[in-house]
Amino acid sequence: MRIEGGTELSIRSGESPSSVGGGAGSAIRFGVEEEFFVVDAATREAVPAAAAVVRGAEGRxxxxxxxxxxxxxxxxxxxxxxxxxxxxxxxxxGRVAVAEAAEAQGLRVVASGTPVLGKVIPPPITEGPRQDRGTATFRGLHDELGICAVHVHVNMPDRDRAVLISNHLRPHLPVLIALAANSPYWAERDTGYSSWRTVTWQRWPVAGPPPYFSSAEQYDAFVGTLLDAGALVDRGTIFWDIRLSAHQPTLEVRVADMPTTAEESAALAALVRALVVVAGQAVDGGDPGPVVAAELMRLAYWRAARDGLGGHGVDVHSGQLRPAGELADELLRLAEPVLADLGELDLVADWRRRLATDGDGATRQRRAAEQRGRLTDVVDHLVAHTSPR
Incomplete structure (x- = not known):
């Protein structure tokens, strides 16, 4: 398993999946949803051809x-x-299947939080009754909906416990934004931000960090308020960065930009699952989670989105500005005992070391652009590292 630059992580290409990452990993099952942009192979612009790629990949x-x-x-x-x-x-x-399906159509797929090139404002919305209700509800917000994230689901059938675990995860969200920052470009220009996707997403009425809840009953009651107010199309449009899944017995963490590589997605998911385990231990000990002011969370989100991992972040417990790398290392230390028990500490630690060496995804995108001053080179960089072939 390799991250760009050639350094191997702890899951190596050709190694049997059952031979690594074992231990207590079966205690809580988890899964990932990855979102990709479809781009034209010649122009490198994002194009409305996802349906053809989906059809081509469905056979596999x-x-x-x-x-x-x-x-x-x-x-x-x-x-x-x-x-x-x-x-x-x-x-x-999954990445190989969608990449091969795209190539068969003269297209490519890229893993990034935002598209680099193409006329994507407003994006072409998929047709359907639910989508039409969304457009009627959210209106101009759909104009900037061309963004991609990675969603990590962790099995959590006890909804009351899941809500309290969410309280514990909530302060970690700005650090996860910084670790996964991978969306510096928007409308064919450099935004100056590391995660522009995070910035655009905050405009929605139900987005960003979830409120602090004391029980699933309180969670459900507030969702009912949102539905009554017309702020949701349905429960599937609860876009908080941590939410109880509307269809699965899972807690879903959806704060991160889409990572460029499969290695990074796997490492991020492993970290999230470990943090869920740590939070669950605290909940089982009677701790309902720290209360962090929404205003401080908003500030920490903005700074993480702007600086990514290479600048500074806000410590949501003290309010102090600190190097983002320090905050990331503290988060990894919190998860370290669980990661070690699961046999996944090397995977996450190697990811962190690679981020320190090569930079976050946004830094790597900008480096690709700087070599010749061409945004097409950024797309080529993303294409080359999206599919691990």
Missing amino acids: LGSRVCGEITKLQLEARSEPCDTAADLYAQLVE
Whole structure:
């Protein structure tokens, strides 16, 4: 398993998934949804051709591939997994399948939080009754809906426990934004931000960090308020960065930009699952989670989105500005005992070291542009590292 630059992580190409990432990994199953942009192979512009790619990949992936809200995007997802090694194998399978389906159509797929090139404002919205209700509800917000994220689902059938675990995860969200920052470009220009996707997403009425809840009953009551107010099309449009899944017995963490490589998605998911385990231990000990002011969370989100991992972030517990790398290292130390028990510490630690050496995804995108001053080179960089072939 390799991240760009050639350094191997702890899951190596050709290694049996059952031989790594074992241990107690079966304690909580997890899975990932990855979103991709479809781009023209010649112009490198994002194009509304996702349906053709989905059709081409369905023979191999079946229901694990589908369209998205815009015609520029598609989604590939894993089945529930016990280990990060199993997850990685499924992510590789999904990426290879959609990449090959795209190539058969003279297209490519890229993993990035935002498209680099193309006329994507407003994006072409997929047709359907639900999409039409969304357009009627959210109106101009759909104009900037061409964004891609990675969603991590962790099995959590006890909804009351899931809500309290969400309270514990909530302060970690800005650090996860910085670790996965991979969307510096928008409308064919450099935004100056590392995660522009995070910035655009905050405009929605139900987005960003979830409120602090004391129970599933309180969660459900507030969702009912949102539905009554017309802020949701349905429960599937609860876009908080942590939410109880509307269809699965899972807690879904959806804060991160779409990572460029499958290795990064697997490592991020392993970290999220470990943080869920740590939070669950605290909840089982009677701790309902720290209360962090929404205003401070908003500030920390903005700084993480602007600086990514290479600048500074806001410590949501103290309010102090600190190097983002320090905050990331503290988060990894919190998860370290669980990652070690799961056999996945090397995977996450190697990812962190590679981020320190090569930079976050946004930094790597900008480096690709700087070599010749061409945004087409950024797309080529993304294409080359999206599919691990």
